[in-house]
Amino acid sequence: MRRRITNYFIFSLTSLCALLAVSVLLFILGYLLWHGGRSINWAFLTQLPKPVGESGGGIANAIVGSGKIILIATLFGVPLGFLGALYLVEYGGTRFNFAVRYAADLLNGVPSIVIGIFAYTLIVLRTKQFSAWAGGFALGIMMIPTALRSTEEFLRLVPRELREAAYALGAPQWKVIVTVVIPVAMRGILTGIMLSVARIAGETAPLLFTSFGNRFWSHGLNEPTASLPVMIFTYAVGPYDDWHQQAWAAGLILLLGVLLTNIVVRLFFRPRTA
Amino acid sequence: MITPENLDEQESRIPQMRFDPMQAEEAEEIPQLKTENGQTPAITLLKTNLPEGRSPNRVLQAVKVSTEHLNFFYGQKQALEDICIQIREQCVTAFIGPSGCGKSTFLRTMNRMNDLIPGARVDGSVLIDGRDIYARQADPIELRRRVGMIFQKSNPFPKSIYENVAYGVRINNLARSRKSLDEVVERTLRGAALWDEVKDSLHKSSLALSGGQQQRLCIARALAIEPEILLMDEPASALDPISTAKIEELIFELKKRYTIVIVTHNMQQAARVSDFTGFFLIGRLMEFGDTRRIFTNPSKKETEDYITGRFG
Numbered sequence: 001m002r003r004r005i006t007n008y009f010i011f012s013l014t015s016l017c018a019l020l021a022v023s024v025l026l027f028i029l030g031y032l033l034w035h036g037g038r039s040i041n042w043a044f045l046t047q048l049p050k051p052v053g054e055s056g057g058g059i060a061n062a063i064v065g066s067g068k069i070i071l072i073a074t075l076f077g078v079p080l081g082f083l084g085a086l087y088l089v090e091y092g093g094t095r096f097n098f099a100v101r102y103a104a105d106l107l108n109g110v111p112s113i114v115i116g117i118f119a120y121t122l123i124v125l126r127t128k129q130f131s132a133w134a135g136g137f138a139l140g141i142m143m144i145p146t147a148l149r150s151t152e153e154f155l156r157l158v159p160r161e162l163r164e165a166a167y168a169l170g171a172p173q174w175k176v177i178v179t180v181v182i183p184v185a186m187r188g189i190l191t192g193i194m195l196s197v198a199r200i201a202g203e204t205a206p207l208l209f210t211s212f213g214n215r216f217w218s219h220g221l222n223e224p225t226a227s228l229p230v231m232i233f234t235y236a237v238g239p240y241d242d243w244h245q246q247a248w249a250a251g252l253i254l255l256l257g258v259l260l261t262n263i264v265v266r267l268f269f270r271p272r273t274a
Numbered sequence: 275m276i277t278p279e280n281l282d283e284q285e286s287r288i289p290q291m292r293f294d295p296m297q298a299e300e301a302e303e304i305p306q307l308k309t310e311n312g313q314t315p316a317i318t319l320l321k322t323n324l325p326e327g328r329s330p331n332r333v334l335q336a337v338k339v340s341t342e343h344l345n346f347f348y349g350q351k352q353a354l355e356d357i358c359i360q361i362r363e364q365c366v367t368a369f370i371g372p373s374g375c376g377k378s379t380f381l382r383t384m385n386r387m388n389d390l391i392p393g394a395r396v397d398g399s400v401l402i403d404g405r406d407i408y409a410r411q412a413d414p415i416e417l418r419r420r421v422g423m424i425f426q427k428s429n430p431f432p433k434s435i436y437e438n439v440a441y442g443v444r445i446n447n448l449a450r451s452r453k454s455l456d457e458v459v460e461r462t463l464r465g466a467a468l469w470d471e472v473k474d475s476l477h478k479s480s481l482a483l484s485g486g487q488q489q490r491l492c493i494a495r496a497l498a499i500e501p502e503i504l505l506m507d508e509p510a511s512a513l514d515p516i517s518t519a520k521i522e523e524l525i526f527e528l529k530k531r532y533t534i535v536i537v538t539h540n541m542q543q544a545a546r547v548s549d550f551t552g553f554f555l556i557g558r559l560m561e562f563g564d565t566r567r568i569f570t571n572p573s574k575k576e577t578e579d580y581i582t583g584r585f586g
Contacts, residue, residue, distance in 0.1 A: 161429035165492070168385060169442035169499060170419035179445065184432060 032255060036248030044249060049215045055242040059250050061217050065132065065226040066254075069211055070201055072136025072221070073143055078193055080140075081147025088148075089155040090177055101149075108145035115141050116206035124210055130224040135211025139200045146199065150192025154185040187269045194265040198258045204229035228254045335362040338503060338533040339384060344398035346379055348391065353379045355557045357398075361550075366525060366534045368544035368565065371554030372580070377537045378426075380554070381505050384535065385421040386414040402503070419446060422496035422532075426508040428488035430480035430495070435472050438480050438491055439463060442499040458498055466494035467524050486517025493524065504528060506536040510543065522547050541581055545569050553577045 043058055050057030084104075088097050119138035124130055158181050166176040182189075212224040213234060228250055235247035339361040346354035354376045361367045369377040379388065386407060388394045399406045407417050419442075430438050439459045440449075449455035459476070463469040468490045472483070480491055489509060496504060506525075510518040525534060525547045538544050544551050545565060552562040553576070561568060561577045572578045579585055 159429070161425060161427055162431060164387060164390070164423075164425065165429045165431065165495075166441070166445075167390060168387065168418055168423040168425075169445065169495065170415050171442075171445045172415050175445050179441070180431060 029255065032248060032252040036245070036250070036252040039245045039249035040252065044246070045253075048217065053240075055240075057246075059226075059228070059231060059246065059253070061214060062226040062228045062231040062250065063253070065211070065214065065218060066201065066228045068132045068221065068225060069135040069139060069207070069227055070197060072132060073139035073200060074193075074197060076137060076140030077143030077196075078147050081144045081149075082151050082189065082193075084144075085148045085151035085155060086177065086182075088152055090173070090181070101152075104145040104148045107141070108149075111205075112138075112142060112203050113205040116208060116210055119206060119210045127222075129222065130210065130212035132211055132218065132221040132223070132225040135207045135225060135227065136221075138206035138210045139203055142200050142203065142206065143196050146196035147193055150196065151185075151189050154188030154192065155181060157188065158184045191265050191269040194261055194269075198261040198265075201258055201261075202229055202254055204233055208233070228257075335364055337361070338363040339400065339402050339535070341383075341400045342398055344380075344383065344396070344400060346376070346383060346388070346397070347393075347395040349393040353557055354383070357559050359552065359559060359562055361533065361535060363533050364529055364531070365549040366529050366536060366547050367550045367552065368548035369535070369537045369552045369554055370539070370541055370544050370580070371560075372585070373539075375554040376557040377552075377554040378507050380559075381423075381507055381535060381537050384503070384505055385418050385423055387418075387423065389414055419499055420501055421503045421505060422499070422501035424489070424493055424496055424504065424506040424509045426511055428485060428492050428512070430483070430488050430491050432479065432481055434477045435463075435480050435483070435491060436476040439494050439498050441495060446499055448499060462494045462498040465497050465528075466490045467520060467527075468494055484517070486513050486520060489513060489517070489521060490524065493521075493528075497528075501532065503533045503535065506534065508537055508539060511539055518543070541569075553580060555580070 043056070045058060045063065046060050047056075047058030048061055049059070084100065088100055092100070115138050119134050119141070123134040123137055127134075162180055162184060163176055166180045171179070207227050207230050211227055211230070213230045214224045214226040218225040232247045232250045232254070235243040235250065238244070238247075337360045339359075341357050341359050344354055344357040345352065357380060369380065371377050382388045383396060383400055384402075384407075388396070396408055400408060402417075402421070406412065407414075431441060433441075436459055439462055440455055443449045443455060443458055449458060460469060460473075463472065468487060471487060472491075475482075480488065483491060489512075493504075493509075510521045513521065522543065525536065528534060529549075536544075536548065548565045550563065551565040551568040553560045553568065553572075553574075555576055561572060561574045568577065569581055572581065
């Protein structure tokens with residue numbers, strides 16, 4: 001009897017927690033839709049913000065700005081992580097590998113605000129301006145460990161038999177890597193990279209004092225640049241109801257963007273079934 | 275360089291575990307043999323119907339590979355101990371023995387596949403055409419182009435059938451044009467007895483093939499760069515009897531052009547396909563010689579125990 005009650009209790013507790021875990025996402029999505037859904041229309045997506053005090057306007061500059069910053073971050077962080085992982089798996093000695101992997105894990109744990117300060121002192125203070133470059137650099141640093149670890153994982157999944165087959169045909173190491181290892185692992189690597197892009201898309205802290213923000217279009221990459229997360233932050237703490245509305249809506253756009261990336265990744269890069 | 279002519283002087287240099295097929299070969303003519311069916315039990319089959327296609331004068335074939343006092347270590351662990359052997363051209367040489375006895379390791383020393391394993395160390399020499407493949411100036415890449423390998427688990431690349439066969443040709447820049455590449459692919463697929471089954475689906479994924487077809491594809495892939503020696507590491511151990519029979523037939527065809535070394539767990543298979551058989555036990559080559567003699571009249575007790583199923 002006692003055993004059955006315990007069993008029942010544990011079952012209820014765990015299933016409740018599982019349910020809660022799932023419902024958090026649905027709850028957030030629903031809340032965003034409720035508050036922000038109304039404000040989303042074509043103008044919201046294509047217009048600049050209106051001057052302070054006027055209602056209406058859009059977030060077009062923040063969407064484009066986020067795009068720029070993420071692109072810079074990807075171009076900076078992904079090659080570093082990817083090639084680093086390639087080294088670890090294909091060439092590295094064990095002790096150095098351990099050090100690199102450990103450093104990557106530590107870097108992954110560095111609070112994003114600290115990375116923001118780093119980019120701020122390194123780029124913003126030197127160039128004496130906020131820029132998309134600085135923001136992209138900060139986010140790029142954050143991508144390195146995730147890109148590295150996920151690439152490494154998928155490279156390691158490439159069966160030894162396939163490498164050996166290529167070696168046995170007289171392929172030198174670099175050809176084995178380029179013609180067999182990378183193509184086989186590519187799907188997984190791309191999935192990992194896309195997910196890390198989605199992960200940094202919502203980072204706010206490192207952007208606050210690197211790309212800063214901008215209520216207008218930024219031209220080129222050397223000006224303060226608007227981004228979705230920073231815009232949400234500014235609007236949410238601002239004094240106007242209209243801004244609050246727009247913050248909800250911008251949050252919804254950001255979340256949809258991330259969800260879309262996730263779904264696309266999972267559809268296109270589904271593990272191949274033989 | 276060891277040749278059949280100077281075997282005798284080699285003999286004096288190499289103390290133990292060396293088996294010379296020349297001497298082991300019984301003087302009598304090998305009787306005309308015919309296969310009734312391949313399904314009879316091993317030992318009786320051996321005595322009564324050795325397969326056709328063996329050349330009675332195989333001992334006159336030149337030595338292709340020879341090893342001298344070959345020792346091999348995985349880190350501290352010694353996996354091969356003082357292996358001395360001669361493998362003859364255009365013959366099938368089979369290695370049998372219980373798991374972990376070193377026969378696969380030995381196979382992989384012949385194309386320096388073990389180089390890829392961290393901590394692996396070779397001592398002694400392996401000569402192919404009289405040249406030491408572990409010499410300082412020897413190039414493992416060039417070696418592997420001459421010594422093809424078939425693995426236990428068929429391992430086609432997840433590419434099309436065509437690309438699998440073309441792979442070695444491409445990376446070694448052996449084909450001058452698309453047309454000549456097409457020819458090589460067709461020729462090798464025919465050579466591997468796979469052409470008729472795949473000629474209409476050359477550009478489909480190799481992973482859609484059956485296990486037996488995949489293994490023949492791997493053979494075709496290895497043949498495409500025209501190696502001189504073909505190493506087969508239990509090539510049929512994961513296949514059903516029909517696929518196994520096809521692979522064995524293929525081995526018969528291939529030995530006309532290649533030197534074949536095969537590792538197998540299946541003693542009937544060794545008996546069916548090979549001209550020479552070596553028996554490995556805990557890193558040592560216990561006995562080596564003419565296949566028929568090894569299976570009918572082994573000189574070591576361990577060999578007899580193994581082939582009669584008393585252990586292993």
